[in-house]
Amino acid sequence: xxxxxxxxxxxxxxxxxxxxxxxxxxxxxxxxxxxxxxxxxxxxxxxxxxxxxxxxxxxxxxxxxxxxxxxxxxxxxxxxxxxxxxxxxxxxxxxxxxxxxxxxxxxxxxxxxxxxxxxxxxxxxxxxxxxxxxxxxxxxxxxxxxxxxxxxxxxxxxxxxxxxxxxxxx
Amino acid sequence: xxxxxxxxxxxxxxxxxxxxxxxxxxxxxxxxxxxxxxxxxxxxxxxxxxxxxxxxxxxxxxxxxxxxxxxxxxxxxxxxxxxxxxxxxxxxxxxxxxxxxxxxxxxxxxxxxxxxxxxxxxxxxxxxxxxxxxxxxxxxxxxxxxxxxxxxxxxxxxxxxxxxxxxxxxxxxxxxxxxxxxxxxxxxxxxxxxxxxxxxxxxxxxxx
Numbered sequence: 100x101x102x103x104x105x106x107x108x109x110x111x112x113x114x115x116x117x118x119x120x121x122x123x124x125x126x127x128x129x130x131x132x133x134x135x136x137x138x139x140x141x142x143x144x145x146x147x148x149x150x151x152x153x154x155x156x157x158x159x160x161x162x163x164x165x166x167x168x169x170x171x172x173x174x175x176x177x178x179x180x181x182x183x184x185x186x187x188x189x190x191x192x193x194x195x196x197x198x199x200x201x202x203x204x205x206x207x208x209x210x211x212x213x214x215x216x217x218x219x220x221x222x223x224x225x226x227x228x229x230x231x232x233x234x235x236x237x238x239x240x241x242x243x244x245x246x247x248x249x250x251x252x253x254x255x256x257x258x259x260x261x262x263x264x265x266x267x268x269x
Numbered sequence: 270x271x272x273x274x275x276x277x278x279x280x281x282x283x284x285x286x287x288x289x290x291x292x293x294x295x296x297x298x299x300x301x302x303x304x305x306x307x308x309x310x311x312x313x314x315x316x317x318x319x320x321x322x323x324x325x326x327x328x329x330x331x332x333x334x335x336x337x338x339x340x341x342x343x344x345x346x347x348x349x350x351x352x353x354x355x356x357x358x359x360x361x362x363x364x365x366x367x368x369x370x371x372x373x374x375x376x377x378x379x380x381x382x383x384x385x386x387x388x389x390x391x392x393x394x395x396x397x398x399x400x401x402x403x404x405x406x407x408x409x410x411x412x413x414x415x416x417x418x419x420x421x422x423x424x425x426x427x428x429x430x431x432x433x434x435x436x437x438x439x440x441x442x443x444x445x446x447x448x449x450x451x452x453x454x455x456x457x458x459x460x461x462x463x464x465x466x467x468x469x470x471x472x473x474x475x476x477x
Contacts, residue, residue: 151468153438160336164339171344174344
């Protein structure tokens, strides 16, 4: 087998399978005319495919196939019915569970009140106390500035006032 | 085209373009079945039963076994179609392709069963084989060779076996095989080529 034979191997088996057409078929045909080895290989491929092939569907199988649509349909409907029943059973079970829960919850709460754990307080409450006015004044910046102005005489408010006093001639 | 309509039942709607005539017919049949038309179901099964049977009978022990495999393939395909149609449009259901894929997978799983795997394939056609039992030495030799080849088919790597059986048993074109197996046409051809070469090797080694 030469290089072209190897290049055409897949085409040859495709042709043996009966699915080669057009330009590819023409190219292979042209090669086969000149290549005895590939003609023999093609014959072996065809023989192998023939050996692989199953015998045609016989009378027994045909007979069994006759009721395939009806059998498949009834199997499908059976499955649907089973599935429908299962869904209904699930829905019923869910409703029953909800009802039992609704009935039992008040009784359980009555019998075990200690089990009800109160929610923790959101934050610790601090009782409000009236502030001491003297402390408040002593800590106040307003008071500090007024006392400062009286001692140094250099605050902005004082300067404004001084200017005003000069302008008005008081 | 079928979509969710009033309630849970799909409704038929005409769509233009986008698919071949056969494909549109199939879609219409599927949609009709899903709204309760049992005749449409029968037509769909009839349309594909030979293909499905041809794909599964190689792995079956009896004709009943083959029919059950075919039935399971149809059931799964219809259920898959129904589930898909609940979520989207009918165009999303390539029924034939699904059926081929499901049949191939079912057959493969069936073959995995060791007890069945040991059996010479296609006992399902035993009756026909008895009817045409070989009489002469040459015929006997050929029958034995045929058996060896059929056993060897089951020893092929999965993809090679799938392509070979889809072509020889299902008589699908390589482009259809490529579509069904989600591969390229060239890859399908190459797999077929390797399958044949491997079968030659296997049966030569196996021969007495």
